[in-house]
Amino acid sequence: MKTLVLDILHFTALLIEHSYSRHLYNSIEYLIMLLQSSDVHIVLGVLSLLYVFSKRSNFITRIQHDRKQALIGRLIYLAEV
Numbered sequence: 566m567k568t569l570v571l572d573i574l575h576f577t578a579l580l581i582e583h584s585y586s587r588h589l590y591n592s593i594e595y596l597i598m599l600l601q602s603s604d605v606h607i608v609l610g611v612l613s614l615l616y617v618f619s620k621r622s623n624f625i626t627r628i629q630h631d632r633k634q635a636l637i638g639r640l641i642y643l644a645e646v
Contacts, residue, residue: 567604574599574610578617590624593632600639608643
């Protein structure tokens with residue numbers, strides 16, 4: 566299962582990197598849930614995908630306020646740990 570999740574995250578990162586419709590991605594809540602994983606490889610996969618979003622679009626700045634707050638809160642928690 567872990568390998569499948571990592572492959573999906575990698576594929577999604579490639580898709581987002583080579584797509585012009587990045588704003589249509591509608592699964593940020595799943596990424597936030599995956600950031601809570603105890604597996605460091607899954608967390609790194611999510612962080613890599615978020616990095617692709619941040620360097621290729623303004624997606625993160627345009628997500629809904631509650632989702633953005635959840636994402637920021639989780640990132641702050643990871644930084645503190």
